[in-house]
Amino acid sequence: MTTSSLATLVSAASSASFPSALPAPAPIVKWAGGKGRLLSQLLPLLPPGAELMRHVEPFLGGAAMFFARRPERALLCDVNPSLIGTYEAVRDDVETVIGHLERLARAHGDASYYAVRERYNRARRVSQAERAAMFIYLNKTCFNGLHRVNRRGEFNVPLGRYKNPRIINEAALRSAHAQLQGAELRCAGFDELLASARPGDFIYFDPPYEPVSATASFTSYAQDGFGREQQLQLRDVFRALDRRGCRLMLSNSDVAFIRDLYADYRIDKVSAARAINSNASRRGPVLEVVVRNYVS
Numbered sequence: 001m002t003t004s005s006l007a008t009l010v011s012a013a014s015s016a017s018f019p020s021a022l023p024a025p026a027p028i029v030k031w032a033g034g035k036g037r038l039l040s041q042l043l044p045l046l047p048p049g050a051e052l053m054r055h056v057e058p059f060l061g062g063a064a065m066f067f068a069r070r071p072e073r074a075l076l077c078d079v080n081p082s083l084i085g086t087y088e089a090v091r092d093d094v095e096t097v098i099g100h101l102e103r104l105a106r107a108h109g110d111a112s113y114y115a116v117r118e119r120y121n122r123a124r125r126v127s128q129a130e131r132a133a134m135f136i137y138l139n140k141t142c143f144n145g146l147h148r149v150n151r152r153g154e155f156n157v158p159l160g161r162y163k164n165p166r167i168i169n170e171a172a173l174r175s176a177h178a179q180l181q182g183a184e185l186r187c188a189g190f191d192e193l194l195a196s197a198r199p200g201d202f203i204y205f206d207p208p209y210e211p212v213s214a215t216a217s218f219t220s221y222a223q224d225g226f227g228r229e230q231q232l233q234l235r236d237v238f239r240a241l242d243r244r245g246c247r248l249m250l251s252n253s254d255v256a257f258i259r260d261l262y263a264d265y266r267i268d269k270v271s272a273a274r275a276i277n278s279n280a281s282r283r284g285p286v287l288e289v290v291v292r293n294y295v296s
């Protein structure tokens with residue numbers, strides 16, 4: 001798909017007017033399982049009239065779908081408090097975040113990476129804007145853009161092997177800031193949607209995926225793993241929200257367990273290339289399923 005045809009899809013799928021001086025909003029962090037490369041296949045599967053619906057994303061991550069759609073109203077959730085805190089700081093105080101990031105980018109090097117990681121993990125009196133800048137800095141410079149924490153919740157990813165990482169992109173941060181103005185952000189598990197989703201919401205679920213093999217594990221996004229028990233709970237939440245009258249779209253890996261869970265719904269397949277995998281031989285194209293409770 002060409003850039004201009006993706007832009008046509010995006011403008012058909014979005015409703016918000018956006019400051020024309022700014023670039024189109026796009027993810028501000030690299031995120032495992034990010035949906036950027038799949039947008040050209042996912043956007044045509046949105047429900048009719050999606051631009052009038054509230055956009056709800058319970059597994060926000062890098063927020064590729066939210067930024068591509070540019071909805072006027074959104075409820076954005078993730079169980080990762082540092083990620084949600086970063087979006088809150090970018091929404092509410094982007095210029096201070098940019099100021100801190102400029103300082104971090106100027107000082108970047110091996111020693112300063114580990115000093116920032118230490119401060120990020122240990123310092124208690126840090127403003128939300130500085131913490132967000134450290135989060136973005138670590139994300140852009142760490143190994144493969146991974147987010148991994150130890151049992152104490154400390155970020156423990158080593159420095160990446162980039163020669164000249166792009167640590168700061170002011171225009172992208174200001175675009176994200178503008179787009180986040182209509183968004184409510186919450187650090188919450190997906191089951192919290194049962195209390196807050198409304199009939200007529202469009203909800204896009206992009207959970208940690210069911211592994212395609214015993215060794216492929218995409219399940220360590222946060223301190224708590226996301227195993228079959230959580231996939232079953234998610235299916236139950238999906239069913240409850242279906243009965244409530246929400247429009248639902250869900251991505252997951254194309255495996256029998258997931259296809260069986262959602263056998264009552266419409267299932268399409270899309271082809272994805274995994275960008276983040278420590279094993280380069282596993283970065284080839286794989287099939288994913290898109291489950292929907294509507295016809296587009």
Ligand SMILES: C[S@@+](CC[C@H](N)C(=O)[O-])C[C@H]1O[C@@H](n2cnc3c(N)ncnc32)[C@H](O)[C@@H]1O
Pocket residue numbers: 031032033034035036058059060061062063064065077078079080188189190191206207208209221222226
């Ligand atoms: C596949 S990623 C989402 C990627 C995102 N769609 C993007 O474009 O970058 C899954 C996200 O789910 C979050 N997550 C894991 N367990 C969760 C839970 N129980 N409730 C809500 N979010 C959860 C992780 O922190 C991670 O950000």
